[in-house]
Amino acid sequence: MNNPIQIENYKIQKPEIWAGHLEDSELINKIHDSEFARKQIDEGRDYCYFLDKKYYTSNTENSEYVCLAYTLNEPGNLERASVSDVIVEENEVYSIHRISVLRDGVLIDKIPDTKIKVLDSESQSSGGILSSNKKINITIKDLRLYDVLILEDSRFKAFTERDFLRKEFSKYVWVSPDNYWAYGSFKFTFINDREENVAYKKTFFRDDEGNVLEPEIHQLKKGERFVIEEENYINPVDAGREIFPFIDFATEKNWKELSNYIVPIYDEVFRTSSLQDFAPHLIEKLDAIAGIDEKLQFAIEYVQNHIYYVFNADEMNGHKPQEPSVTYENKQGDCKAKCVLLKVILDYIGVDSSIVLVNFQTDYYIKYYLPSLLSFNHVVVKIDYKGQEYFVDATVRDEFGLIENRSFIYFMYYLEVKPDQELMERKSYRFPYYCIDEKVDFNVQNSTGRLKVTTTYKGSRANAMRRYFKSTNKREIVDSWNNFLFYALNYSNDRNGTDVRNVFKDAAIDIVSDDKKLNEFKIYYTAAVENPYYTDPQNNRFLMYFDRNVIKASARDYMHKDLPFWHNFDSEKYEISLFTDQKIDTEEKYTVQESTISNPYFEYKSRKKISKNGAVVLIENNPLVNLEIPQDQFEIFREDHHTVANSNFGLGIDIIEPGLMNMIKFNFKKRFK
Missing domain, CATH: 2.60.40.3140 (Immunoglobulin-like)
Structure with missing residues (x-):
């Protein structure tokens, strides 16, 4: 050998x-x-x-x-x-x-x-x-x-x-x-x-007909x-449609016992930590900021952007956090260290906060697992501010905004580091703003179209788009918008294979504004289109704009038997205007069609204004997110998304071709169709 x-x-x-x-x-x-x-x-x-x-x-x-x-x-x-x-x-x-x-x-x-x-x-x-x-x-x-x-x-x-937690508790799935x-x-x-004793819980086992059996919990004594x-x-x-049966083994404890075990570990760090002692220069900066909203924003962004995130896998095996003075001095730390430092800063400015344990990767399964501290692999900060709950991940970077405008983190279960806590289920959420607010204006004169798209991104979308524009070549960004619009205007069905740069002439995209408090990122796209109409095989002409991002294919196609559908769509608003110097069919079914959907999990509305030379549609989608759709309500939820997909996610107008014979043909078609 x-x-x-x-x-x-x-x-x-x-x-x-x-x-x-x-x-x-x-x-x-x-x-x-x-x-x-x-x-x-x-x-x-x-x-x-x-x-x-x-x-x-x-x-x-x-x-x-x-x-x-x-x-x-x-x-x-x-x-x-x-x-x-x-x-x-x-x-x-x-x-x-x-x-x-x-x-x-x-x-x-x-x-x-x-x-x-x-x-x-x-x-x-x-x-x-x-x-x-x-x-x-x-x-x-x-x-x-x-x-x-x-x-x-x-x-x-x-x-x-370092493995004190593993010594004390067992966990195996x-x-x-x-x-x-x-x-x-x-x-x-x-x-x-x-x-x-080690408890074990059998979950998602099935009978001979494939039906899921009720979970069983038993205990194993020493030996x-x-x-x-x-x-x-x-x-x-x-x-593809079922969860594999699994057995969770964990030291027999309840959530309150586990909560009370972990609290003294964090309390010891907080008792020995005083921001005044180890961060006087940071205090000077905080004291110089007038408003509490701005102090809070500064505190979060300071820890996120100025303290380098170091994930030490060995340290994460336990739950002993690094002292905030060390984190501040070294300007680095893991999730526990960064969150503890953030809480110490928030305590100084008088904002109520707490440390919470989470597991974003297996969040869905925590409700099925036995109570165990080893089920968690991440730490975030829960902030109670002006009557609202906010959760902040101190390990992310390049996120902006006052607390109500920052990124929303999707997860359901957490354990708060306070005495006598049970496993908590996070509340569902409705966005107080539109994550995407877009205005599309396509105006055709003399067979040339002028396309203008103004989009305002907010919250997580603003952070993501800001990073995208910062890290991506401008030509690549323009090509990305061109490709999207090639499909939105239905050109993929009458000129597929055409270089999109030859379709959208003089295309340009620019950042209009970037508000770091509102966390709003606004862009403006323009292009000229020399052949603006979609033409079908019968040579009928149309102006069409359908944004397929509005259709939630994941909801329409979802087929899993065991996993409820996780609802995490963004709120959206679109105003689409299509105008031409040609006459249009002002009574065409899909042109005038509107929709109103009042589902418990999303409100959807499309409203239209029709004139002899064009039309405008206003689309609004307001979802209730961060929740699972119960299986007995999912089919109605799915059908409502099918309704959105039935020509309610954009606008199309039919051109009435000029000339007496074309008018006779159009009237004949309208009468007998």
Whole structure:
């Protein structure tokens, strides 16, 4: 083997006693071609003869053991098996117990053919993400198609003082296996060797008809095991429309107990921190600002933009925040550090705030999980100001505005760092402003159109658009608008393949204004269009402007059985004016059509003004966001979005061609259609 010296991040040794041990003869006996196995292999999929997984937890360590044997009948799986990476945390050891193949009935030890490299896993360090993780690269020579690969390994994580939370609490989520694989034998074992009880909750398991069963909660005392075992198993979950069954294991605590555990850790930091002592220059700047609204804006933007965000993965394993004096002095810190500094500043200016624990990535599942501090991976600041609740992520940058105009963060569940707290569900939200307010003016004279688009972005949209204009080449920005307008004006249906730069002449886009208090970003686009009318196959001419961003395809196409639809659309307002020097059909059905939708989750309205040479439509969409649409109300919600898509997301006008014969033809068509 090419590794004469053992590296501390990995070992080659026998499994621990709790994991058990298989002799070679037992291993070979477990690999047999049953009728079930032959059927899967004949269908062209790889097959796992057995998978035995064990998870062991105590107050000093977490360990995970896996032993499996699977076919290498597909070139893709052969390639992945030949070279693989294992990521280990600080103080985590990866142990290899067995790497073998069964080839033509003969068991061959492949450890001598295995090359192992230990690399730093620091690919994101330039972005402020620091980690002591190591990447163990494993290369196995001479694996062949139709081998059966046998892997037996484990991971051992010893807790350090930094892992005080893991010492105190256990957290593990088992998820049912990928439904690509068929398993001759599938077994999972959870072993509790902690002094405290570990509860486990079975969620999204189904009966024989596929109906979701009610969750089950049970407990494991010290020394007890939980086992799931299946034979000839294929996970029946419809991965596109169903949630995989999972089991949440967590030290048996309630939310109040967890809240009261975490509060003293933060209180200790706040008791020893005084802004006057460590940040006198910052206080001078705060005191020089007259209004409380402006002080609050300055405080948020100071921490977001002047304190560099450093994500230290090892520190995030616990919940002890860095002292704000250190954060201020070093001008850097993780989410906990930045939020604590922000709260100390807010305390000084007299704004009520608190630290809250969140998990944006698995927010939906927190309501199904057992109570655990280890369910959270991020910290934000909750601000109570003038009777309203605001949540501020101190780790973002380049965000602006008074508190009511800043970005809205979408999430549902949080735990506030205060005594005796329960898991809280965030309130739904209705924007007090339009995130997009756009005015489109397209005027055609003598077969040349002049297009003017004025757009005001606010809140999150303003921040995003401000960043986009700052980081993107001007020509690229203009091309992006041209491409959008090419579809909005329906030119994609009568001149597809045309270079959009030849359609929109002298196109230009400019920033009109950028108000950092209102957080409003306003732009102005202009272009000339020499062939402004959309012409159908019968040579009928139209002026059309339909903004497909108004159609919420994600709502119309949503089909998931278990996940309620998450409503997070922006508020929008559009005024679209289309005018020409030609006569138009002032009674055409879709030209005059208006809509009013009063759904519990969004108010939608389109109103029109029609004249002999053009029309104006005003569209307003006011959603109620940051909530899940209950499944028994979703179909009505979907149908209302279909109504929006039924020519209620823009404006089209039909041109009446000049001349006596064209007028006779038009009147005949109107009478008999």
